[in-house]
Amino acid sequence: MRAPWDGAARVLDGKATAAALKAELAERVAALRQRGITPGLGTVLVGEDPGSVKYVAGKHADCAEVGIESIRVDLPATATQAEIEAAIDRLNADPACTGYIVQLPLPAGIDTNAILERVDPDKDADGLHPTNLGRLVLRGTGPITSPLPCTPRACIELVTRHGIDLAGKNVCVIGRGVTVGRSIGLLLMRKDVNATVDVCHTGTVDLAAHVRRADVVIAAAGSAGIITADMVAPGAVVLDVGVSRVVDPETGKGRIMGDVADGVDQVAAWLSPNPGGVGPMTRALLLANVVEIAERNATDS
Numbered sequence: 001m002r003a004p005w006d007g008a009a010r011v012l013d014g015k016a017t018a019a020a021l022k023a024e025l026a027e028r029v030a031a032l033r034q035r036g037i038t039p040g041l042g043t044v045l046v047g048e049d050p051g052s053v054k055y056v057a058g059k060h061a062d063c064a065e066v067g068i069e070s071i072r073v074d075l076p077a078t079a080t081q082a083e084i085e086a087a088i089d090r091l092n093a094d095p096a097c098t099g100y101i102v103q104l105p106l107p108a109g110i111d112t113n114a115i116l117e118r119v120d121p122d123k124d125a126d127g128l129h130p131t132n133l134g135r136l137v138l139r140g141t142g143p144i145t146s147p148l149p150c151t152p153r154a155c156i157e158l159v160t161r162h163g164i165d166l167a168g169k170n171v172c173v174i175g176r177g178v179t180v181g182r183s184i185g186l187l188l189m190r191k192d193v194n195a196t197v198d199v200c201h202t203g204t205v206d207l208a209a210h211v212r213r214a215d216v217v218i219a220a221a222g223s224a225g226i227i228t229a230d231m232v233a234p235g236a237v238v239l240d241v242g243v244s245r246v247v248d249p250e251t252g253k254g255r256i257m258g259d260v261a262d263g264v265d266q267v268a269a270w271l272s273p274n275p276g277g278v279g280p281m282t283r284a285l286l287l288a289n290v291v292e293i294a295e296r297n298a299t300d301s
């Protein structure tokens with residue numbers, strides 16, 4: 001099924017693809033605004049983790065770019081479960097808020113599942129509410145009418161917008177976290193995608209054997225450089241989703257390292273850079289979720 005491959009990998013360019021997607025979304029937001037509907041994205045940030053602060057700021061900048069209004073709720077790291085839940089209840093009741101996210105991870109001691117379950121499923125811009133994940137399990141075919149998790153959606157959009165068809169492909173997912181690994185299998189198995197999925201994790205025996213069989217590798221373990229060139233079949237498509245923050249021994253500065261080691265670009269046919277691959281697409285798909293909620297609400301009313 002794979003074409004023989006003897007060149008350097010082509011780049012799955014997340015920045016350019018996200019820019020194209022955001023331009024399409026800006027047009028849909030303009031159409032909604034013409035009908036008197038203003039989509040609004042809310043964020044709940046608890047504490048001042050530098051990564052989370054940066055991601056939330058990025059989400060609001062993206063909103064401004066496409067014409068979505070922003071609602072920011074910033075709580076101190078000392079916020080209690082009850083205080084976070086009260087903020088959730090306010091966003092659930094706020095008509096200006098079309099959809100919202102709770103930035104993860106939450107501080108230690110907070111019951112994350114209880115927080116995510118309190119989000120109104122119809123405002124769940126992250127697609128992480130149990131009702132929406134349950135719909136993904138139950139509805140393996142037909143149109144999708146509820147929000148989908150952003151990073152899994154980002155992976156699929158990134159490859160399909162580069163002309164890669166996933167139907168019939170063997171996809172190896174590495175990592176079983178809720179935001180990516182566990183939920184992406186459900187999307188890939190849907191009839192409209194039609195991939196065969198292998199999900200590997202820390203309990204997997206012989207990870208390399210699984211990866212070697214794959215036409216498409218989605219590395220979302222958060223373990224720097226875990227996927228090496230000798231594991232990847234020549235001509236495979238490789239998405240580097242995992243993020244580890246490491247200190248560069250040469251510069252002494254912190255930098256992001258993905259799950260994919262140097263050298264994979266000499267074996268794979270396509271490779272998503274990290275940064276610059278799935279991350280920017282995840283941000284764009286969050287906006288897509290908000291626009292789709294607004295469009296569905298407009299049709300329902």
Ligand SMILES: Nc1nc2c(c(=O)[nH]1)N[C@@H](CN(C=O)c1ccc(C(=O)N[C@@H](CCC(=O)O)C(=O)O)cc1)CN2
Binds near residue numbers: 126276278
């Ligand atoms: N509620 C959520 N929390 C978290 C999610 C999520 O989807 N929902 N995912 C991550 C963080 N995240 C979004 O929130 C996210 C992470 C990274 C990027 C991104 O574009 N990264 C850039 C590099 C950025 C940098 O230099 O630091 C890239 O990949 O090019 C977007 C979104 C955990 N929490």
